[in-house]
Amino acid sequence: MDYRPELVGGHLALDLVNTVAWRLDDRRRIDRIADPVGLRRWLTATGLDPAGEDPGELRRTLVRCRETAYAVLRPLAAGDEPRAADLAVLREVAEDAVRNATLVSARPLTWRAGTVAGQVRLAVWRFFEDEDLHRLRQCADNDCGWLFLDRSKNGSRRWCSSADCGNRARARRHYQRHSGAPA
DSSP, rough: OOOOOOSSSSHHHHHHHHHEEEETTTOOOOOTTTSSHHHHHHHHTTTTTTTOOOOOOHHHHHHHHHHHHHHHHHHHTTTTTOOOHHHHHHHHHHHHHHHTTTTEEEOEEEESSHHHHHHHHHHHHHHHSSSSSGEEEEEOOOTTTOOOOOSSSTOOOOSSSSIIIIIHHHHHHHHHHHHHOOO
């Protein structure tokens, strides 16, 4: 089946983290940017243009950034504290992003990156700086593992995608109610 990127996280940093499908199920886990075609599809869906960049190096950088962000975000989504070692790696990613960016004298001053890898690293750094992490959630599906920002008014969003994980959960509950199967 062809990979069609789903950008449901609410931020580029979360959409990067969500390039691993079924993260919590070792039997079904799929890295959607493991090959050049999947990487290109994700970049196109996010509006990033890697023209002139080495795809192998770009992928390595994005995977490091993705796994670093996930290591810090997953405990935050669960209301826990990230490990100090994971925060230290995140700091390295942020410092590298700024070190390789250009400060643009627009109002307000802003950092701009000249590469896709730099743009993504800056987006991850900005996510931690700018977003309300109290709205960070992990999909309620036991195997999914995708993260998203719950921007609903009452903060009640449970699924990365109501049409995907939400429908599966509703179908499972319906089956259990009508088949007598244990919950």
